[in-house]
Amino acid sequence: MLEVKCLKLTLNGKPIINGLDLEIKEAKIHGLLGVNGAGKTSLANLIMGISYPDGGSIIFEERDITRCTISERAKMGLTLAWQEPARFEGLNIREYLRLNKNLSLSEVENYLWTVGLPPGEYLGRAVDANLSGGERKRVELASVLAMKPKVAILDEPDSGIDVVSLPHIMNGITEMSKQGSAVLLITHSEEAVKVADEVSIICAGKIINAGPPKEMCEWFKDNCQTCNHIGEPSYKGA
Amino acid sequence: MLVVKEYESLLEAYGRAGGNLDALGNKEVGNLVIHENKVLSVNEAEGIKVETQETQNGVNIHLLVEEGAKIKYPVHLCFGVLPEEGLQEIALKVEAQDNSEVNVIAHCIFPNAVDVIHKMDADIKIGDNARFSYHETHYHGESGGIKVIPKAKIKVGKRGVWESTFSLIEGSVGMLDYDFEIFGDEKSINELLVKVFGKKEDDIRIVEKIHLDGKEARGLAKSRLVLTDNARAVVRGETYGNAPFARGHVDCLEIVNGDGVIARAIPLVYVNDKQAKVTHEAAIGSVDKKQMQTLMARGLNEEEAVDVIVKGILR
Numbered sequence: 247m248l249e250v251k252c253l254k255l256t257l258n259g260k261p262i263i264n265g266l267d268l269e270i271k272e273a274k275i276h277g278l279l280g281v282n283g284a285g286k287t288s289l290a291n292l293i294m295g296i297s298y299p300d301g302g303s304i305i306f307e308e309r310d311i312t313r314c315t316i317s318e319r320a321k322m323g324l325t326l327a328w329q330e331p332a333r334f335e336g337l338n339i340r341e342y343l344r345l346n347k348n349l350s351l352s353e354v355e356n357y358l359w360t361v362g363l364p365p366g367e368y369l370g371r372a373v374d375a376n377l378s379g380g381e382r383k384r385v386e387l388a389s390v391l392a393m394k395p396k397v398a399i400l401d402e403p404d405s406g407i408d409v410v411s412l413p414h415i416m417n418g419i420t421e422m423s424k425q426g427s428a429v430l431l432i433t434h435s436e437e438a439v440k441v442a443d444e445v446s447i448i449c450a451g452k453i454i455n456a457g458p459p460k461e462m463c464e465w466f467k468d469n470c471q472t473c474n475h476i477g478e479p480s481y482k483g484a
Numbered sequence: 485m486l487v488v489k490e491y492e493s494l495l496e497a498y499g500r501a502g503g504n505l506d507a508l509g510n511k512e513v514g515n516l517v518i519h520e521n522k523v524l525s526v527n528e529a530e531g532i533k534v535e536t537q538e539t540q541n542g543v544n545i546h547l548l549v550e551e552g553a554k555i556k557y558p559v560h561l562c563f564g565v566l567p568e569e570g571l572q573e574i575a576l577k578v579e580a581q582d583n584s585e586v587n588v589i590a591h592c593i594f595p596n597a598v599d600v601i602h603k604m605d606a607d608i609k610i611g612d613n614a615r616f617s618y619h620e621t622h623y624h625g626e627s628g629g630i631k632v633i634p635k636a637k638i639k640v641g642k643r644g645v646w647e648s649t650f651s652l653i654e655g656s657v658g659m660l661d662y663d664f665e666i667f668g669d670e671k672s673i674n675e676l677l678v679k680v681f682g683k684k685e686d687d688i689r690i691v692e693k694i695h696l697d698g699k700e701a702r703g704l705a706k707s708r709l710v711l712t713d714n715a716r717a718v719v720r721g722e723t724y725g726n727a728p729f730a731r732g733h734v735d736c737l738e739i740v741n742g743d744g745v746i747a748r749a750i751p752l753v754y755v756n757d758k759q760a761k762v763t764h765e766a767a768i769g770s771v772d773k774k775q776m777q778t779l780m781a782r783g784l785n786e787e788e789a790v791d792v793i794v795k796g797i798l799r
Contacts, residue, residue: 334775335796
């Protein structure tokens with residue numbers, strides 16, 4: 247469904263994404279596991295069109311979208327949930343979720359329930375600084391669900407949130423897959439990728455291993471968690 | 485006959501501007517309708533006294549909210565000038581007596597202005613433990629041929645509450661010279677909010693001053709401006725912490741979305757009591773990039789994304 251081929255990004259002479267290949271399949275959750283500085287967010291930005299690569303290509307449903315704008319990609323069915331979602335003064339949650347104009351109010355309410363936010367309490371609240379970090383991330387996930395995307399890129403949806411929010415976030419991710427969206431779940435937590443169908447491990451802008459979640463989590467624990475290497479992949483098989 | 489016609493014309497403009505026509509016809513709802521220097525309608529709801537005196541270029545108004553009166557429905561004020569040219573000077577004296585509560589909604593309508601001046605000088609006294617909400621919304625035409633000069637001095641008594649919004653986002657601003665100054669006594673709450681959408685050659689000057697004179701008085705001077713084309717704006721937000729445990733904040737946001745825009749913000753925070761605290765934040769800049777990217781990732785194009793952000797800020 248979405249293929250990333252030999253993608254490259256260099257910033258100030260330093261390779262950030264270094265010939266990365268990745269394939270995301272329809273209605274599957276693909277975990278992308280990596281330590282801080284591995285290139286996870288840079289990859290998310292490239293796929294969504296926030297930034298453009300120096301080389302390689304991004305193919306979505308057999309179309310080369312490497313140079314498409316954010317809006318064009320969103321209209322094709324891609325969307326992104328940011329690690330630190332933006333806050334909007336004067337825009338309430340009902341309006342934020344109904345940016346997808348085809349959505350009924352009852353669907354909006356269902357999506358809020360999915361992420362554990364009672365609609366009666368939250369629909370009228372602004373998507374601003376008065377929401378806690380966990381609430382804001384849950385709203386972000388609900389807004390991605392509301393888009394009914396073909397591919398959802400979730401950049402660390404599990405980071406920096408309270409313990410109450412975490413199970414609701416994970417529920418939202420599995421619901422996304424059930425409604426037919428492919429999910430790229432970006433995280434540095436082995437716990438989070440347990441919901442994935444497949445996991446790739448990223449290091450220094452490259453995929454250095456891929457496979458079933460359980461196997462990859464153990465491999466990540468053994469090879470990456472004690473490795474502070476940022477730059478060239480330290481794993482000899484990379 | 486002429487007055488009836490003026491009244492009907494103004495009501496029609498009032499309705500088009502989003503005013504509540506049912507409220508003006510309801511005997512239980514206090515209202516006052518003024519066109520140029522003519523008082524077209526007055527209704528005193530229970531607990532409210534309104535005295536008016538027509539002058540050469542406007543109307544002197546004395547609005548009294550009686551002690552202990554809790555006014556059930558919002559009081560509606562409608563001020564307008566329908567011809568292309570005119571001068572309207574409103575001298576407003578407000579006295580909200582102790583323990584009273586009222587919500588006042590004012591609509592100021594100048595849909596055809598080519599050379600119109602609308603001035604308001606207000607002298608407002610909010611009693612102890614009284615609560616007064618004042619929300620003024622302007623509806624202008626597109627010509628920009630209007631000068632709006634609202635000025636108010638507001639004294640808020642002990643544990644009194646003053647909260648006001650001034651909103652000018654429909655049509656061209658023209659020239660705006662807004663100057664509100666509050667003096668808050670002990671444990672009073674004093675809040676000013678101004679929202680303006682400047683376009684074309686609009687010239688906007690805003691002064692919000694809050695003096696926190698009583699112990700534990702609180703104040704917020706907030707402004708939200710969006711400026712496009714060649715609009716110019718200067719916002720002065722001043723808060724003075726003059727008493728122990730007074731807390732104040734100045735919050736100014738100006739979104740610049742045009743090559744010819746000039747925007748200035750001048751926050752002033754002043755404290756002369758060691759136990760008072762006043763803070764400020766002022767931001768001037770283009771539309772936030774991350775907000776734009778977020779909305780575009782939800783399928784909006786650039787123009788639609790700007791529109792959503794701007795409407796939110798000015799809401």
